[in-house]
Amino acid sequence: MTSANASLLLCDLRTLPTLTLTQLSDQCGAQLALGARLITLFGRPLQPAQHPTSAFQVTAVLLVSDGGGHALQVLRAQAQSLEHYPALSATFPCAQSHERELWEQTGLVPDGHPWLKPVRFEGARQQHMHEYPFFVVRGQEVHEVGVGPIHAGVIEPGHFRFMCLGEQVQHLEIQLGYQHRGVEALLLRRPPLALTPLVESVCGDSCVAYAWAYCAAVEALGNRPASLETELTRGIALEMERIAMHLATLGGLAGDVAFLQGASTYGRLRTAIINATQRVCGNRFGRGWLRPGQMLALDTARRVDLIETLTRFRRDWVQVNDLLLHSASVALRFKGTGLVSQTAAQELGLSGPVARASGVESDLRRTLPGRLYSAYPIDTHRMSDGDCWARMHQRMFEVSQSTQWLLGVLGNFSLDLQSPPTPHKPVATTLQANALCVSLIEGTRGPTVHALETDDQGALLHYKIQDPSLPNWFGLAMAMRDNTLSDFPICNKSFDLSYCGNDL
Amino acid sequence: MFKFLAVRHAQGTQYIANLRQAQAAGLRGLPTIGAPDCATGCQQCVAVCPSQAISLAPLTIDMGRCVLCGDCAPACPSQTLGFSNDFHMASTERSGLHISAARPHIDPVQVSAALRQRFGRSLKLRSVSAGGCNGCEMEINALGNVNFDLGRYGIDIVASPRHADGLVLSGPISRNMVQALHQCWDAMPNPKLVIAVGACAISGGVFADSDAIDRDFLDRIQPTLYLPGCPTHPLTFISGILDLLGIAT
Numbered sequence: 001m002t003s004a005n006a007s008l009l010l011c012d013l014r015t016l017p018t019l020t021l022t023q024l025s026d027q028c029g030a031q032l033a034l035g036a037r038l039i040t041l042f043g044r045p046l047q048p049a050q051h052p053t054s055a056f057q058v059t060a061v062l063l064v065s066d067g068g069g070h071a072l073q074v075l076r077a078q079a080q081s082l083e084h085y086p087a088l089s090a091t092f093p094c095a096q097s098h099e100r101e102l103w104e105q106t107g108l109v110p111d112g113h114p115w116l117k118p119v120r121f122e123g124a125r126q127q128h129m130h131e132y133p134f135f136v137v138r139g140q141e142v143h144e145v146g147v148g149p150i151h152a153g154v155i156e157p158g159h160f161r162f163m164c165l166g167e168q169v170q171h172l173e174i175q176l177g178y179q180h181r182g183v184e185a186l187l188l189r190r191p192p193l194a195l196t197p198l199v200e201s202v203c204g205d206s207c208v209a210y211a212w213a214y215c216a217a218v219e220a221l222g223n224r225p226a227s228l229e230t231e232l233t234r235g236i237a238l239e240m241e242r243i244a245m246h247l248a249t250l251g252g253l254a255g256d257v258a259f260l261q262g263a264s265t266y267g268r269l270r271t272a273i274i275n276a277t278q279r280v281c282g283n284r285f286g287r288g289w290l291r292p293g294q295m296l297a298l299d300t301a302r303r304v305d306l307i308e309t310l311t312r313f314r315r316d317w318v319q320v321n322d323l324l325l326h327s328a329s330v331a332l333r334f335k336g337t338g339l340v341s342q343t344a345a346q347e348l349g350l351s352g353p354v355a356r357a358s359g360v361e362s363d364l365r366r367t368l369p370g371r372l373y374s375a376y377p378i379d380t381h382r383m384s385d386g387d388c389w390a391r392m393h394q395r396m397f398e399v400s401q402s403t404q405w406l407l408g409v410l411g412n413f414s415l416d417l418q419s420p421p422t423p424h425k426p427v428a429t430t431l432q433a434n435a436l437c438v439s440l441i442e443g444t445r446g447p448t449v450h451a452l453e454t455d456d457q458g459a460l461l462h463y464k465i466q467d468p469s470l471p472n473w474f475g476l477a478m479a480m481r482d483n484t485l486s487d488f489p490i491c492n493k494s495f496d497l498s499y500c501g502n503d504l
Numbered sequence: 505m506f507k508f509l510a511v512r513h514a515q516g517t518q519y520i521a522n523l524r525q526a527q528a529a530g531l532r533g534l535p536t537i538g539a540p541d542c543a544t545g546c547q548q549c550v551a552v553c554p555s556q557a558i559s560l561a562p563l564t565i566d567m568g569r570c571v572l573c574g575d576c577a578p579a580c581p582s583q584t585l586g587f588s589n590d591f592h593m594a595s596t597e598r599s600g601l602h603i604s605a606a607r608p609h610i611d612p613v614q615v616s617a618a619l620r621q622r623f624g625r626s627l628k629l630r631s632v633s634a635g636g637c638n639g640c641e642m643e644i645n646a647l648g649n650v651n652f653d654l655g656r657y658g659i660d661i662v663a664s665p666r667h668a669d670g671l672v673l674s675g676p677i678s679r680n681m682v683q684a685l686h687q688c689w690d691a692m693p694n695p696k697l698v699i700a701v702g703a704c705a706i707s708g709g710v711f712a713d714s715d716a717i718d719r720d721f722l723d724r725i726q727p728t729l730y731l732p733g734c735p736t737h738p739l740t741f742i743s744g745i746l747d748l749l750g751i752a753t
Contacts, residue, residue, distance in 0.1 A: 129680055153661075179633070183714075278530045283531075283532060
């Protein structure tokens with residue numbers, strides 16, 4: 001059932017038991033109580049041909065401890081239209097965004113959910129953004145501040161509503177969905193192997209993580225897993241993307257506390273990294289680097305170019321970090337601001353660098369390393385303080401580790417990154433029938449999840465995407481509690497979550 | 505203090521002096537169309553194009569739709585299609601974005617004397633992302649970095665629509681953003697213009713067929729400048745806007 005690549009799970013759906021929705025909820029709850037992580041939860045209408053009455057297929061994916069390591073587990077249930085089930089969120093807050101999304105997409109009702117609101121206003125709810133049921137804080141001196149969807153900077157749209165007592169924020173409510181483009185429906189309209197340009201456009205600052213999750217899934221469904229050399233070139237793309245994105249965040253953080261030398265230096269360092277990516281694949285964001293069944297050959301010239309770029313980068317990078325980390329004005333603004341405790345991060349199911357900054361061990365490159373990161377491990381790191389400073393520092397560590405990893409694999413010339421694997425098997429045009437493939441990539445923001453399901457003819461039946469931002473947005477709301485309104489820009493930037501990835 | 509100076513020293517001179525003449529090394533930019541030698545009935549490029557940018561007889565690429573994915577070039581059995589590093593892709597006319605073997609370049613931007621007089625020394629822009637993927641948005645942000653430094657021409661991104669002369673539109677216009685987009689436009693004082701950034705804003709791009717987008721806004725207001733790309737490269741943006749305002753580099 002499990003593929004050789006541990007960050008991917010390929011199931012034959014005929015071998016999986018079909019639970020009731022309540023059983024699925026109970027079994028998920030039992031696993032979560034044992035410390036499992038809820039990776040994703042989604043539903044789709046059952047095929048009308050087989051089920052004339054309206055019914056839904058629900059899938060839950062968990063990351064469970066398996067002996068010394070971790071493994072993915074899938075639970076499947078069938079549910080009648082408008083069926084109710086006991087909400088997991090009542091006991092496990094980490095399920096809150098997943099159950100809300102399931103409710104929004106299928107109408108299945110989690111009884112006892114404390115925060116049952118749409119996550120993106122899709123389907124019939126489109127253009128009803130004004131009907132969002134905001135939480136209301138009452139009191140004589142309470143006031144509200146609404147910001148967005150359009151913000152002062154060049155940033156994606158989202159609405160933030162602060163419930164304040166004086167300057168102090170009691171609660172922040174985040175309303176998203178403005179970026180909803182109906183991605184999951186569009187993904188079913190084209191041939192399953194021709195989806196890369198669309199997949200790269202779902203969340204355009206994480207093109208590589210998305211494209212890799214997609215490529216790995218269709219390659220597994222076509223029984224043509226990528227070679228280790230192919231994975232290496234993809235890993236190089238992914239770590240370049242991680243460096244570039246963290247640099248964008250760090251530049252924004254420096255700019256938000258008016259540390260302009262930091263902002264301009266991170267800005268030009270990012271230019272050097274993304275221009276190097278463009279010289280490899282034709283695009284500054286890594287578009288075109290990955291395609292199913294293909295390996296982008298890194299010839300010696302391109303490889304040396306990357307090594308030289310990263311070597312120059314590393315020298316200036318260390319210098320500017322040192323400046324920032326020893327600046328009293330930066331420390332004063334970031335230290336103790338936007339605190340998320342380790343317990344809160346764990347309970348809310350936060351992932352990626354924002355979870356690691358709160359001391360949660362959560363990095364797929366370690367927990368589900370797959371073939372690539374098993375063969376070429378990357379050092380991961382976590383902070384403990386959970387404030388803006390920790391999130392900034394965490395990103396600095398991750399950039400340094402990615403740079404070191406890249407220089408290690410690029411500089412090891414015994415690794416051939418140039419020749420396509422032999423014997424070359426073209427990607428299969430037919431996909432395994434009755435299968436579910438869950439593919440995970442640890443992108444800049446955390447686990448990028450793509451789940452593809454095929455029907456009995458091998459046609460794509462459902463394509464579920466989940467960005468790590470979906471559960472993480474609530475972490476930002478928690479970080480703002482008891483902070484002041486003017487702390488919001490740095491809290492928001494220190495999380496740097498995706499709007500379009502949430503909205504799909 | 506010495507740390508500040510050391511960082512400043514390492515920074516050196518980063519700005520690109522002549523942005524029109526800059527080289528975008530490696531960029532998959534303006535497509536090249538060789539002498540059309542298509543086999544009868546061959547539809548390979550049309551079939552792989554994710555945004556219906558290619559039409560045949562004669563072979564034409566609509567750069568308002570093209571996302572520069574590059575998938576058509578290897579699919580073409582007669583090697584007619586390729587890509588250059590050319591980032592000069594802006595046009596003032598939607599129809600000017602069509603290229604073919606007979607018309608290999610996009611129609612040059614029409615310098616507007618009226619716009620030059622009014623905005624030639626100061627143009628304030630308000631960015632609205634309406635379903636954008638954060639690709640174009642990050643490139644618009646990059647316009648202000650030390651490399652591109654668009655501010656040197658008096659062209660800035662401002663925080664309020666009240667201060668803006670132009671609306672920089674990115675994204676295919678998601679239905680959920682329609683109301684906010686209209687409100688932003690209505691809040692901008694006259695005279696004002698729209699700049700469409702990226703294939704999504706110009707045509708819907710890869711999202712053109714989606715039920716979740718609504719492009720009525722562009723039926724009401726015609727953009728003054730079209731800036732193709734996916735995302736639009738900062739050099740495409742800058743050279744296009746400098747041409748529009750007749751600003752010398």
